[in-house]
Amino acid sequence: MTLRPRPWLDALEPYVPGQAAPLVEGSMASNESPLPVDPALLEAIQQAARTIRRYPDPLADEVRRELALLHGLSPDQILxxxxxxxxxYLLGWAYLAGGGSVVCADPAYRMNTVISTIVNAHIIQVPLHDWHHDLAAMAQVEADIAFVVNPHNPTGTLHSRKALVRFVESSPAKLVVVDEAYIDFCDDPEGTTAVGLTGSGRVAVLRTFSKAHGLAGLRIGYLLASPEIIRTLRTIRPPFSVSSLAQAAAVASLRDRARFDEMRGYVRAHRAALSELLAAHGFSVVPSQSNFVLAEVPAADRLIEHLRLNGVAVRSGASLGVPGTVRVSVPSQAGLELITAALTTWDARTPATSDPA
Ligand SMILES: Cc1ncc(COP(=O)(O)O)c(C=O)c1O
Incomplete structure (x- = not known):
């Protein structure tokens, strides 16, 4: 007898990552940092490399100590x-497997629906309203977990803390998971974050070092939640999933506030320039509070091909559930010049150079 995967996994396709461009400056498909790696971070990683014959600290205590100071929480609220x-994934395995239910936006951040499908949870997706989560409609849905991505990916739109509080109070969901991967790029991260709501035990907040800390390749992020949730997830997690190099880089990055602020300022300034550039070419730009911009464009596939031929990789909105759009990550100054040049030769009426006649 052949062993077959669980039948509900047939609904999943392998992940297709954003394409890279020949020059790193042209890569605008994966919402990565536009700035080069800081030498001080490289040094911290090199130091940590001396210890790689040993397993990493399973609980990343030093990282949690820094994060506890940053967020005013205790280390037992951090994983x-x-x-x-x-x-x-851990949230899905612990709270959704064996008959759980999820409410999230449509389109959602892909991993929210992927894990829900893996554990065969019941998924209810609520269409966006004016590019935002329709929190009022989501609050009508009974679910074990409500996923809210704030700012959202792929739209870059943001809900205020007041709107989140109203949602948490009115939603019947047992746990509201607020994914704040991009919150550092919004106008007022402190005034918007849901971190202050985690004490109730009904809200958990996800953060990552992949975006504003520029550590996407090292794979490190964290969850802020009640000590009960953290304890549960600790019991099911693989103990050594976070490498010692990632931990060392995260600590060094958390201690360098000036570099972090520089990254934040850089992305916000270049986001404005990118949005203006796209609008100047007649594209309708969704106001973004993130490190990418979503634009409605006619002939999106041909624009993507035209940009590719000119050294710029962007993400097709169709692949993210928003057909007729492209998602462009905020680039470096050199990247901005590349895409500016590429757009000067774009004409929606003419085929891309490589198109068959
Ligand atoms: C909304 C959202 N959450 C989480 C992640 C994943 O972050 P990480 O690199 O920490 O796994 C991403 C990555 O693009 C994202 O867009």
Missing amino acids: VGNGSDELI
Whole structure:
């Protein structure tokens, strides 16, 4: 007898990552940092490399100590994971497997629906309203977990803390998971974050070092939640999923506030320039509070091909559940010049150079 995967897994396709461009500056498909790696971070990673014959600290105590100071929480409210994606999986395994239910936006951040499908949970997706989560409609849905991505990916739109509080109070969901992967790029992260709501035990917040800390390749993120939730996830997690190099880089990054602020300022300034550039070409730009911009474009596939031929990789909105759009990550200054040049030769009426006649 052949062993077959569980039949509900037939609904899943393998993940297709955003494409890279020939020059790193042209890569605008995966919402990565536009700045080069800081030498001080490289040094911290090199130091940590001396210890790689030993297992890493399973609980990432030093990282949690820094995070506890940063967020004014106790270390037992923090779990560090192999990217926030691992933490999304842990939440699914612990709270959704065996008949759980989820409410999330449509389109959702992909990992929310992937883990829910893996554990065969019941998924209710609520269409966006004016590019935002329709929190009022989501609050009508009974679910074990409500996923809210704030700012959302792929739209870059943000809900205020007031709107989140109203949602948490009115939603019947047993746990509201607020994914704040991009919160550092919004106008007022302190005034918007849901971290202050985690004490109730009904809210958990996801953060990552992949975006504003520029450590996507090292895979490290964290969850802020009640000590009960953290304890539960600790019992099911693989103990050594976060490498010693990732832990060392995260600590060094958390201690360098000036570099973090520089990254934040850089992305916000270049986001404005990118949005203006796209609008100047007649595209309708969704106002973004993130490190990417979603734009409605005619002939999206041909625009993507035209940009690719000119050294710029962007993400097709169709692959993210928003057809007729492209998602462009905020680039470096050199990247901005590349895409500016590429767009000067774009004409929606003419085929891309490589199109068959
Ligand atoms: C909304 C959202 N959450 C989580 C992640 C994953 O972050 P990590 O690299 O920490 O796994 C991403 C990555 O793009 C994201 O867009």
